[in-house]
Amino acid sequence: MRFISIPFVVFILQGIPESVAVVTLALVIARIPLKWNKILMIGTALAFLSYVVRLFPIPFGLHTMFLIISLSIALIWLGKGDFSLTLLASLLSFLALTIFEYVCLSLLMPVFGVTPEILSTNTVIRIEITEPQVLLLFICAFLLNKFFRKRG
Secondary structure, three states: OEOOOOOHHHHHHHHHHHHHHHHHHHHHHOOOOOOHHHHHHHHHHHHHHHHHHOOOOEOOOHHHHHHHHHHHHHHHHOOOOOHHHHHHHHHHHHHHHHHHHHHHHHHHHHHHOOOHHHHHHOHHHHHHHHHHHHHHHHHHHHHHHHHHHHHO
16 A cells, blocks of 8 residues: 655645646536536545545555546536446546656656656656646647537
8 A cells, every 4th residue: 555645735736737627628528518617616626535535545546546436426416417428538538647647757757857756756846747738638628629519
C-alpha cells in the first residue's frame, strides 16, 4: 500500500483545473450540454474526492477507479446522462488524461531536465509541467464538441 501526499497548492492549481478538464471532456463525450456552473461544481468535487482518497493507504490506481465511478454517478445525477454512455465517457476521459499526462511528462521532463525526484519535491515545477495536459484535455473537449455540433 502506498500513501500519496498532494500539497494543497497543487490541489488548487493543478488538481481542480485537471478535474474540471476531465469533467468537460466526459460531458462532451456523453453528449450532455456544457453548463459551466455544473462543470466547476463536479470538477471541484472530483478534485476534492481525489485529494481525500489519496490520504488513505490504498493501493496505487484504486483511487482512479473510485474517481471514474464517482464521475459517472455525477454525470447521471447532475447531468441527467445515460448510465452506459456516462460510464464510457468517464473511462475515456480518464484514459485521455492518462495518455496526455504520459506524453507531456515524457516530452517535457527531458527537455527541461526535470527528474521524478524534482517533480515530487518542487511544487512549482510540478504545477508548471502538468498544465499542458490540462490544456490538451480542454482543447480535445472543445474540438470534439465542435465536431459533434457539426454532425448534428
